[in-house]
Amino acid sequence: MRIETFTQTPFQQNTRVAVCERTKQAIVIDPGERCVEPENFLRDNGLSLAAITLTHGHLDHVGGTSALHAAFPEAEIIIHPDDEDLYYALQRQPLFMGISPEQLAPLGLDYDAPPKITRNWEDGETFEVGELRFSVRHCPGHTRGHVVLAELTDKVVFVGDCLFENSIGRTDLPGGDHEQLLDSIRRNILSLDDDFEVHSGHGPVTTVGRERQHNPFLNGTYQIERGRYV
Numbered sequence: 001m002r003i004e005t006f007t008q009t010p011f012q013q014n015t016r017v018a019v020c021e022r023t024k025q026a027i028v029i030d031p032g033e034r035c036v037e038p039e040n041f042l043r044d045n046g047l048s049l050a051a052i053t054l055t056h057g058h059l060d061h062v063g064g065t066s067a068l069h070a071a072f073p074e075a076e077i078i079i080h081p082d083d084e085d086l087y088y089a090l091q092r093q094p095l096f097m098g099i100s101p102e103q104l105a106p107l108g109l110d111y112d113a114p115p116k117i118t119r120n121w122e123d124g125e126t127f128e129v130g131e132l133r134f135s136v137r138h139c140p141g142h143t144r145g146h147v148v149l150a151e152l153t154d155k156v157v158f159v160g161d162c163l164f165e166n167s168i169g170r171t172d173l174p175g176g177d178h179e180q181l182l183d184s185i186r187r188n189i190l191s192l193d194d195d196f197e198v199h200s201g202h203g204p205v206t207t208v209g210r211e212r213q214h215n216p217f218l219n220g221t222y223q224i225e226r227g228r229y230v
């Protein structure tokens with residue numbers, strides 16, 4: 001699998017193109033903003049975009065869906081049903097975060113209406129892109145409908161905002177739940193082998209083994225119970 005990363009938005013979000021090199025089929029994972037770079041990359045490399053695949057519905061992960069859909073109208077748009085409400089509320093999300101209407105255009109957060117979802121993720125399904133086979137795992141906690149996509153042959157997992165190098169996703173936004181997120185990470189990400197590459201929605205690429213050992217939220221350094229550090 002070839003993976004190309006474009007870091008976008010004021011939130012430094014990692015938009016990724018994952019490519020099956022043998023069949024030239026590709027997916028874009030979490031297009032963060034309207035931006036021609038992923039589109040140019042697909043066209044310049046003669047790739048066919050099978051789907052716009054969304055790990056979750058936050059604005060910095062779905063803000064570029066409309067532009068990409070306009071460029072590749074045949075591509076599926078896939079999200080978990082529990083994050084559809086967030087996705088369709090894209091234009092109002094910055095206001096929920098305390099950003100004022102005048103700031104939207106300067107920050108690039110003045111979104112077009114999001115296009116219709118064409119399909120929903122199902123927990124446990126295998127999603128095929130050419131010869132790539134992604135295991136789709138529902139990981140609620142950062143949002144209700146977050147999923148991670150694990151390619152078990154190439155040992156790569158796209159984790160969105162569940163897990164970062166030395167950190168985990170925030171759980172203070174609507175639908176967030178700290179204990180649920182830890183449970184999701186243990187069940188769906190730490191259950192993978194140590195040598196899996198972890199591609200996060202923000203920040204550098206890490207591995208399951210490195211996070212198992214060094215991530216303070218996962219190795220026992222920080223333990224939060226009933227809202228307190230213990």
Ligand SMILES: [Zn+2]
Nearest residue numbers: 056058142161
């Ligand atoms: Zn998020």
Ligand SMILES: [Zn+2]
Nearest residue numbers: 013060161201
């Ligand atoms: Zn994010």
